[in-house]
Amino acid sequence: MTAAARRLAPAPAGAGWNAAVGAMVNPSDRRGGTLRLVSSADVDSLDPARTYYVWVWLLQRLLNRTLMAYPTDSGPAGLVPVPDLAEGPGQVSDGGRTWTYRLRPGLRYDNGSPITAADVRHAVQRVFAQDVLPGGPTYLVPLLDDPTRPYPGPYRTAEPLRSVRTPDEHTVVFHLNRPFSDFDHLMAQPCAAPVPRHADTGADYGSAPRSSGPYRVAQHRPGAFLHLERNPHWDRATDPIRPALPDRVELTIGLDIDELDARLIGGDFDINLEGRGLQHEAQRRLTADDVLRSHTDNPRTSFLHFVSVQPHIPPFDDVHARRAVHYAADKILLQQARGGPVTGGDLTTALFPPRLPAHQDLDLYPTGPDLRGDLDAARAELKAAGLPDGFEATIGTQRGKFRLVADALAESVARVGIRLTVKELDVATYFSLGAGHPQTVRRHELGLIVTDWGADFPTEYGFLAPLVDGRHIKHNGGNWNLPELDDPLVNDLIDETLHTTDPEARARRWRAVERRVMEHAVLLPLVHDKTLHFRNPWVTNVYVHPAFGLYDIQGMGLASGAPTGNDS
Template structure:
């Protein structure tokens, strides 16, 4: 996802109970190998569900949505796409797109440069009008107006085959400012023929149907309903629910009721959206204590939250309360789609042996214990999350000593000809929990022959990390895949060409540069199949391990509570390991 999104991912991770983002991926297994569904009773139809949200969305406009939980939940309720990810608890199934508004998952030709989809008959907006090919075409045009449609994913801007400027940006300014010639150029690249829409790209996009299942960047949008930025909080539904008043209130939420113009015969409810409650009361409270308060109420099963689920993870101090007794029956622990890692500044720590010594001496088990233990995180062996298609342990980190191999690190430093202590400044987003966790790493690094200074930073953390001249040797970061593809992990983080300039390293926080790595990324981008692409990306990840382009830390875990009247509670890879709203019901 976009850089802004990743900053929020990382910021929330530092609190160990904040908001996690990104679109897809994630492992749907719970901490003891179960499904993550601790409520054996199946979801029931009817009644009202309360959805308790402890943070603010940034938009209700489909082309501007970039929160993973919002993408997942609104795909189940108000916004259908050409394709979607199913609600299976099997990650392999839920990471495989299926048809939604389209009759199938698309026809790929020209080595992945062309994709065609045909709309189903009978799909309608909440106002009763038909969803047309032109609606999809118009929706796909809106992200190009990135001075108006801000904050959302922008992948299509570099793929759709419209003329580009010398710097690689599009000459098409979006539908609001385009000249007739510019609009024609776009409509030649994204063209309609009856109910069939064809996307023509300037390079292969072999998993485009997965990308649009996870992100809403080419979702249909009705031109006559578009008021530009004034449409930011409007919702014209094509799903089983609609918002009362056609709007979502950023600070308060909204009420979802049945959409009478939704026809389940055009859908696959069993796979994509059971839409069990008659009404969903979306309640937003973004106060500093809201999340903890929600979960205190859920632990006690207070009467007004017995029919409730929440976006708020249990705080570490609440976890002990739900490990036994009745609350345990309503508690779920699940691996999230988000992985934390360290990058070593390639400009200040130039010797790969020294970088490897940093990685080998890190006390990962102690770090995780300080975060809150196995209920909060598990050790990572790659920057690629286990829920992402194409994941495999990075050979460089698969068998390391998770307690920290001090002697191996000392030997590497000796091989590197190091005399005396190696001074290192380590940056992370400051919080009481992360202060403790990084003190553990500091201790193990110092034992190995380093002299480590900790530099906990505040809200401008990622601005500092992006600087090519930063006074930082090691930095913490977090990432989650936009859809379950390694292409949404390795290239945005380590391809130096779009990242590094005279003034910024952008998402390549260690300012890592490798022609060999970039070559593998190009080969993956031009692969003729997903399988070929995965093989090239796995090779690229192995190269990063050899170069110590990153040091994996942990895969975050989510801890969820729900009320006693909630039925069918589970999480899936398709729900970003948040509660799977498409399967959840309430007792009457």
């Protein structure tokens, strides 16, 4: 037995391997202590309008409240947003175009000032200021904007957004330009967290944000640490979501991934907030030790790990060159690069995860019965592209598992003469200024990009639209439509889904969207992710949130006798 295993107590009753998937480990209402979190990457932004990392969205649940929020629930109910700042779900009228919310009484920021409906409207207006606040989701823009008179955001005009009304201090009314049945989900995103206009410093707001949640920023040194303390004006009686058990929350930032794993298992930290899972060395160590293994979870996260094939970077502007990569991919080797079938993910040739109704068995580019690649088909596509001897290209990635995937794909396609150079980009800015920035992609001529994606909210629209809808392309960073696909048929089919009330008919339309996207061969799906997470036994209320696929830190607490302090 290892030293770390001897230090750890046996798994509590009801705990064990995968015990926090679909259930809560160590339920407790004990208050106090310091929850010690760790991540290798930095927080992308503390401005709720600019963050897009899923783990930072979980962090935002400590700092900010929204009209709606996902409940503290480990089961299917966790997928359905419930009222948070609002007294109830959105009241829908005008054929699904008008949504009305009323705020709970007695809501305050961390400085004691009241939270008003105007603050919610101002937060929504900030989403339109992409020239000042790039990086976050922009679903609200096409739903609330007037194409004949585009709203420039609150920094370019004093005129309010006309599609959002505040008839009194407690009521917010949204007038959508088309029906959108998932609107409650949008009101659960961080960008909908209230921001008082008098405290808004534009691009600098993330350095000193107001807090509407149970914690506020005590200290923040980007790239090093983030410390949170209790918000003295948060009232538990007004908050049905957050137990707010620890007195402090401390996040250590920037550790090397292998050092992070070792120190987490050694007890220096309680939970890895970033949630990318243990690296291969730590995986082997934990799965070989029964005690350590009893403190791990291996959830299906519903994240899609994939490679984007960039049609605006030659020679991938030819669909045959893109298809050659699909056929040449050794799926088994790529799955092994992720960690194998147990901890790396379930192989997939489709985009939608199995839990969504539109999931289908779609395989337009079969790679042979052994899944090692159809090299004859790949060579035929290269010949059709006028490149029978292959070509050179660059694949963008980051360190860790992403790099292993890039190396595995390079090995796969080299068998048909495609010679890839691997380009590592910065981890902290990978999605905001690296792979997610079209200018960076062009500057480095990244013909292929390794990435993963989890739904912004757990519906077909929340999963696929940001990846393939041409209206979601962002040119200033934070772009998730990496191939910059702008197919009018795809866009029109997506719009049809929003007007379809019959669930089966809506699922059929989404399947048509998926098929059309795969015909373009711009996304190479690899696995629907599974990750191996480690939870120290003194952490209470541990569960994998079904809407996020990661541990929900806002519900966590600490058992009596938990370690305190951090020497990092």
